Amino acid sequence: MNFKHKFVFLFPGLFVLIGILIFPIIFTIRLSLSGWNSYTPEMNFIGITNYIRLFTDDPRFWESFFRLSFLSVSTVILQYIIGFALALMVWKEIKFKRFFRVIFLIPMMTTPVIMTVIWRTFFHESLGPVNDLLGHIGIGPILWLSDPVIAKFTVIIVEVWQWTPFMFLLLLAGLLSLPKEPFLAAAIDGASPFRKFVYVTFPLMAPISIGAIIIRLIEASKIMDTVFVLTSGGPGTATETSSFYIYIKGLREFQMGYAATLSFTYLVIMIISLTIIAKVLTKLMIKE
Amino acid sequence: MKTIKTCVTALISALLVFSNVAYADKWSDQFPHIKATGDIPGECSYESMSKKDYSGKTLKINTHAVPVMGEPTALHAEQFAKLTGAKVDVTHTPAGDLYAKAMVPFQAGQAPYDIVFGFSNFINDWRRYLAPVPKKYTDMKQMKDVTPSHIGIASWDGVMYQFPVDGDRHYLKYRKDVIDNPEYKKKYKADTGKELKVPTTWKEYGEMAAYFNDWDWDGDGEKEYGSAEVMKKDDLMYAAFYSRSAAYSKNPKTPGGFFFDLETMTPLINNPGFVEALTDWVAATKYVPPGGINFGLGDEIGSFGGGQTLFSFSWDDAFVAAMQPDSPINNKVGAAQLPGSTKVWNRKTNSWDEGFNQAPFFVWGWAVGVAKKSKEQEMAFDYLCFFANEANHQADIGIGRFGVNPFRDADFQADVWTQIGWDKDIAQSYVDTLAEMEKSKNRVFPLRVPGTFEFNAALATAAAKALAGQLSPQAALDEAAKQWNDILNRVGKDNVRKAYAVGVAMEDNKL
Numbered sequence: 001m002n003f004k005h006k007f008v009f010l011f012p013g014l015f016v017l018i019g020i021l022i023f024p025i026i027f028t029i030r031l032s033l034s035g036w037n038s039y040t041p042e043m044n045f046i047g048i049t050n051y052i053r054l055f056t057d058d059p060r061f062w063e064s065f066f067r068l069s070f071l072s073v074s075t076v077i078l079q080y081i082i083g084f085a086l087a088l089m090v091w092k093e094i095k096f097k098r099f100f101r102v103i104f105l106i107p108m109m110t111t112p113v114i115m116t117v118i119w120r121t122f123f124h125e126s127l128g129p130v131n132d133l134l135g136h137i138g139i140g141p142i143l144w145l146s147d148p149v150i151a152k153f154t155v156i157i158v159e160v161w162q163w164t165p166f167m168f169l170l171l172l173a174g175l176l177s178l179p180k181e182p183f184l185a186a187a188i189d190g191a192s193p194f195r196k197f198v199y200v201t202f203p204l205m206a207p208i209s210i211g212a213i214i215i216r217l218i219e220a221s222k223i224m225d226t227v228f229v230l231t232s233g234g235p236g237t238a239t240e241t242s243s244f245y246i247y248i249k250g251l252r253e254f255q256m257g258y259a260a261t262l263s264f265t266y267l268v269i270m271i272i273s274l275t276i277i278a279k280v281l282t283k284l285m286i287k288e
Numbered sequence: 289m290k291t292i293k294t295c296v297t298a299l300i301s302a303l304l305v306f307s308n309v310a311y312a313d314k315w316s317d318q319f320p321h322i323k324a325t326g327d328i329p330g331e332c333s334y335e336s337m338s339k340k341d342y343s344g345k346t347l348k349i350n351t352h353a354v355p356v357m358g359e360p361t362a363l364h365a366e367q368f369a370k371l372t373g374a375k376v377d378v379t380h381t382p383a384g385d386l387y388a389k390a391m392v393p394f395q396a397g398q399a400p401y402d403i404v405f406g407f408s409n410f411i412n413d414w415r416r417y418l419a420p421v422p423k424k425y426t427d428m429k430q431m432k433d434v435t436p437s438h439i440g441i442a443s444w445d446g447v448m449y450q451f452p453v454d455g456d457r458h459y460l461k462y463r464k465d466v467i468d469n470p471e472y473k474k475k476y477k478a479d480t481g482k483e484l485k486v487p488t489t490w491k492e493y494g495e496m497a498a499y500f501n502d503w504d505w506d507g508d509g510e511k512e513y514g515s516a517e518v519m520k521k522d523d524l525m526y527a528a529f530y531s532r533s534a535a536y537s538k539n540p541k542t543p544g545g546f547f548f549d550l551e552t553m554t555p556l557i558n559n560p561g562f563v564e565a566l567t568d569w570v571a572a573t574k575y576v577p578p579g580g581i582n583f584g585l586g587d588e589i590g591s592f593g594g595g596q597t598l599f600s601f602s603w604d605d606a607f608v609a610a611m612q613p614d615s616p617i618n619n620k621v622g623a624a625q626l627p628g629s630t631k632v633w634n635r636k637t638n639s640w641d642e643g644f645n646q647a648p649f650f651v652w653g654w655a656v657g658v659a660k661k662s663k664e665q666e667m668a669f670d671y672l673c674f675f676a677n678e679a680n681h682q683a684d685i686g687i688g689r690f691g692v693n694p695f696r697d698a699d700f701q702a703d704v705w706t707q708i709g710w711d712k713d714i715a716q717s718y719v720d721t722l723a724e725m726e727k728s729k730n731r732v733f734p735l736r737v738p739g740t741f742e743f744n745a746a747l748a749t750a751a752a753k754a755l756a757g758q759l760s761p762q763a764a765l766d767e768a769a770k771q772w773n774d775i776l777n778r779v780g781k782d783n784v785r786k787a788y789a790v791g792v793a794m795e796d797n798k799l
Contacts, residue, residue: 038413039738039779041395057774060749125579126513126596146581148756234521235581236756237749251388252522253741254413 025267031260038254050261060237061245061262065269068241071152072220075159076167076213082160083167084209088201091175101172108165116229119158120145123230148238151231155239158226163219167212174208175201206285214278221270242266315679319367322679324686324707331428332673334371342667343373349671350389351405353380356605356691357454357654360684361405364675371674374667384522387741390414390659399661402668408441408456409652409734411449412787418657419665421448425673430681430696435726437650438695440794441733449657451672455695456653458531459721460493461592461600461607462486464622464714466505467496488644490532490568490627493599494575500598501575508595508616514575515599516583516591516606521752523584526744528602529751530732531649532569535629537561538647540730542636543796547735547743549635550792553781555772557747558765560640561633566754566761573755581755593617593688601626603651607718608688611710619711623721648725652734654691694722733794737787739779746771 035046054061090100107115122130123144134140144154182204186196224243227233233240233248246266250259315327315334327334347368351361358380365376379401381389390404394417406414425431426448434442434452442450466472467486476484476499487493497514505512518528537546537559544550547557556562573581577596580587585602592600593609595617600606610621628646656675658668674680684692685699686708694700700723705715725731735743750768753759759767776784 035778037739037778038391038741039783125582126577126591131578141578143578146579146756148758231582232520232522232584234752234756236521236753236758238756238758248522248745252384253745254388254391255742 025264028260028264031257032264034257034260036256037258046257050258051265053258054261054265060240061242063237064240064245065242065266067152067239068221068223068243071155071159071223071239071241072217075156075163075223076216076220078156078160079164079167079216080171080209080213083164083212084171084205086164086168087172087175088197091172104168105165107162108169110162112162112225113229115162116158116226119154119161120230123154145231146235148235151235151239155223155226155230158230159220159223162226163216166219167216170208170212170215171205174205174212178204203286210278210281210285213281214274217274217277218270221274318370321363321367321683325679325682328678328682330430330677332430332670332677333679334367334677337368337371337670337674340372340670342670345664345667346375346377347403347664347667347671348377348379348401349403349405350379350381350386350401351403351656352386352654352691353382355689357405360675360680360687360690360692364680365671367680368671368674372667372670374671376671387413390417394659397661399659399663401659402662402664403656403658403671405654405656407652408450408655409736409740410655411442411444412736412738412740414657415444415447415449417660418449419660419662421451421658422669425451425669428673430673430676430678433696433698435695435697437726437731441650441652442655444736445790450655451657451669451676452695453656453672453676453692454654455693455699456603456651457722457725458527458602458626458649458651459604459725460487460624460626461610462622462624463506463595463598463617463620465617465620466500466598467622472505486622486624487599487627488646489629490535490565491630493627494568494571497572497575497597497599505598506595512595513577513580513591513597515572516580516588516597517569517572517576517600518583518585518588518602519569519573519576519581519752519755520584520587521748522745524602525751526748527649527651527734529565529569529747530734531601531626531651533557533562533565534647534649534732535627535632535645536564537633538730538732538795539632539634539641539645541641542634543792545788545792546732546795548784548788550785550789553776553785553788555769555776556635557772558762558769559633559635562765563761564629564633566751566765569751570754570757570761589688595620603653603691604693605688605691608686608693610688611714612688613709618709619714622714623718625721625724645730646728647730647732648728649732650725650734653693700726729797731795733791735788736791737779737784739775739784742775742779743772746775 031043032050033045033047034043036043086104090097122128125131125141125143125146130144131141134142143150145151182200183196186200222243223241224247227239227241227244231239233244246259246262249255249262316323319334329335349361349365352358354362362378365378368374369376386406387410390401390406391413393400435455438452438455442448442452467484473484476482480495480499482495484496487496500512501514502511504510518525537556545556548555576583577591583591588600588602589606589609591597592606593615607621607623609615610617612618625646626648628644630644631640631642632645634641656672658665662668682704684690685694700719702712702715702719705718706712747768750764754761754764
């Protein structure tokens with residue numbers, strides 16, 4: 001084949017790659033070196049001024065980042081535990097297995113923003129049904145959205161409800177693809193269900209688990225809609241996450257240059273930290 | 289001869305009167321929205337618009353989500369299309385995104401929308417991309433009736449960039465059936481030793497709100513609370529804070545700036561006046577409904593308008609919502625000026641001036657402009673003029689969810705409101721409150737400088753931290769003041785000073 005023909009076939013893919021991946025990243029880097037905002041509407045060059053501001057004078061970003069780390073790690077751990085338990089439940093031959101499988105997937109199929117509006121209504125402290133029900137048994141009112149500590153757990157509840165089905169789906173697919181032989185061998189050896197899980201199921205599921213956890217961590221680290229609708233980052237800044245903070249800086253305060261700096265820094269941090277997490281998980285969960 | 293003249297005059301008058309009625313009938317049959325008044329003759333009336341022909345042309349509008357301002361925009365767009373033959377595309381955008389949705393194409397030199405709705409405090413950032421309102425419209429009869437305050441809000445240095453469609457200010461709303469209730473007056477006096485009356489200071493407001501908090505004082509079987517306020521960060525809470533701060537910090541003896549000292553451009557938001565207001569506000573978290581610390585404007589309207597609280601203060605909407613015929617507290621509410629204080633901070637002497645002080649806050653409101661790059665400017669201004677014509681305006685201001693509030697002298701007549709079912713004394717207290725604000729010489733206007741969003745967001749974040757107990761009021765406002773200094777340095781002190789001087793001139797009654 002003529003050498004040039006290869007490029008003809010490569011170009012469409014290459015253009016798409018440049019258009020949707022390389023160009024936005026390069027544009028973001030360039031934007032991050034500018035002072036583009038509402039009063040300086042131009043792509044001027046201000047060097048690393050924005051980066052200096054971020055690393056020396058913006059504790060709110062770092063607070064939001066550590067808050068995000070707490071929220072995303074805790075939600076993913078809970079989603080993994082609950083999702084695994086549900087997957088194990090419908091993996092076995094039980095009655096109405098198909099029905100349960102569909103039921104467990106419903107939260108994931110709903111629109112996150114709409115469901116969060118519904119959750120916000122549930123948790124409304126004075127008008128919502130949750131406090132009303134709790135009031136009948138003498139509890140409350142609980143400040144689901146206006147106490148700085150409880151509000152974080154409310155966000156976790158909604159996130160876990162919404163995304164556990166995704167974890168369930170991946171883990172169920174993993175369970176269904178496991179070879180039967182190790183389980184037969186364990187049964188012949190008389191292993192209890194607990195030992196079977198610890199020594200057979202869990203190790204065999206480790207690669208899938210790592211994949212599922214990493215995918216969910218990536219998604220959870222972008223948490224925005226839930227926070228936006230449920231608490232708007234409040235009370236105070238108690239539930240503000242990195243993506244919400246970047247949104248505020250970019251599209252509310254129109255500090256486009258600075259928001260690009262935050263976005264790019266956040267991207268780099270996420271790439272590094274997720275790579276480390278993947279390595280650690282592999283080391284912990286996969287025994288040679 | 290005299291008899292003939294009298295007869296002719298009477299005949300002409302009768303013809304004029306009946307021709308108006310005929311128009312009114314004709315147009316109100318077709319457009320039931322104006323059934324109460326019919327068409328009212330004017331340059332942008334239904335009759336006048338029906339003579340325009342914009343067939344084959346398209347008008348693109350970006351407005352707020354339904355219902356607040358979004359619903360009247362769409363309704364008047366539909367009417368305008370029917371009258372003129374134009375095609376009108378209306379895009380609805382959440383409040384938080386209105387600024388960016390217009391600003392991004394503005395800065396890129398594009399005009400995807402002919403008309404952009406936003407807030408009046410966008411004016412400094414938007415004015416370079418907006419077409420000034422042509423003289424033809426500023427000279428119109430309907431414009432002459434707009435109050436000087438709202439002409440000022442819609443203009444920059446004497447040039448009008450925003451077409452007046454709404455008028456906003458913060459004032460106190462209270463439950464008249466409680467405050468005027470003789471039994472509660474007696475009970476309050478017995479329990480506290482004080483008079484139960486419309487609060488004139490924030491301290492009185494707090495005491496009464498705390499007293500009427502967390503018990504069923506209207507006998508509906510449910511608990512009621514002291515106050516509903518906009519406390520949610522990034523949901524206009526900074527405006528509520530400015531309202532609470534005005535009495536403590538707007539000193540008529542020290543002109544030259546409420547937010548900054550115009551001479552030095554030192555932020556004033558962490559002076560003892562503002563700190564006192566934030567301290568009051570933190571105390572208010574104890575007498576708002578459960579979850580009240582997360583109330584945005586919509587929650588506040590729903591809470592007070594739904595009869596859940598004794599007091600509220602902010603935009604007109606909660607009051608108008610409470611006065612809707614289907615409201616549980618219809619004709620049970622009263623309006624009054626924002627509470628004041630018994631002392632006000634004097635930044636010149638660095639001490640408190642004792643004595644009663646009150647300062648109305650002419651908060652920002654809905655505003656709308658025509659893009660400078662629009663190719664349909666004439667049609668766009670005609671639409672806005674039609675939107676705000678007398679008949680539409682009178683119908684719109686009576687519908688709480690529309691978010692269209694009084695901004696014309698004619699609106700300050702009690703009859704306008706009694707005609708839509710308000711009790712006479714309530715209508716009178718409402719129009720008196722609004723009219724008194726117009727007359728005040730100690731007013732506060734919203735901050736309209738480059739970087740307004742950054743300034744307000746920094747303040748809101750700090751105040752929200754104080755409300756959530758993350759920082760003390762002084763520490764929170766010190767943090768905000770530091771951020772304001774950082775923003776000043778980024779934007780340039782002189783740039784901000786130049787823009788701020790326009791607002792200060794309005795506050796100091798020089799414009």
